[in-house]
Amino acid sequence: MSRAKLPRTTHLEPLKTSDGDGTFTDMEAQVAKLSSDMENIKIAVSDIKTDIRELRSDARTDFRLLFGALIFVALGLATLMAKGFHWL
Numbered sequence: 001m002s003r004a005k006l007p008r009t010t011h012l013e014p015l016k017t018s019d020g021d022g023t024f025t026d027m028e029a030q031v032a033k034l035s036s037d038m039e040n041i042k043i044a045v046s047d048i049k050t051d052i053r054e055l056r057s058d059a060r061t062d063f064r065l066l067f068g069a070l071i072f073v074a075l076g077l078a079t080l081m082a083k084g085f086h087w088l
Contacts, residue, residue: 082088 079088
């Protein structure tokens with residue numbers, strides 16, 4: 001499959017805006033808005049990281065509590081079975 005060669009341009013025209021003057025008059029305002037938006041995103045990501053750390057800690061505590069309860073119930077049932085079979 002052969003590719004057609006495209007003509008090579010040495011001079012590119014600047015992008016035109018909607019007002020047609022060829023300049024970006026409100027570029028600084030747009031950059032400032034993007035900068036403030038990025039700061040807000042950084043703060044939000046930091047808050048999310050903190051929340052995830054708290055959830056991990058809570059999950060670890062909940063797991064330990066549930067595991068302890070499971071062991072307690074298993075030992076209680078084993079004791080009941082041992083008494084029922086007159087092993088104790």
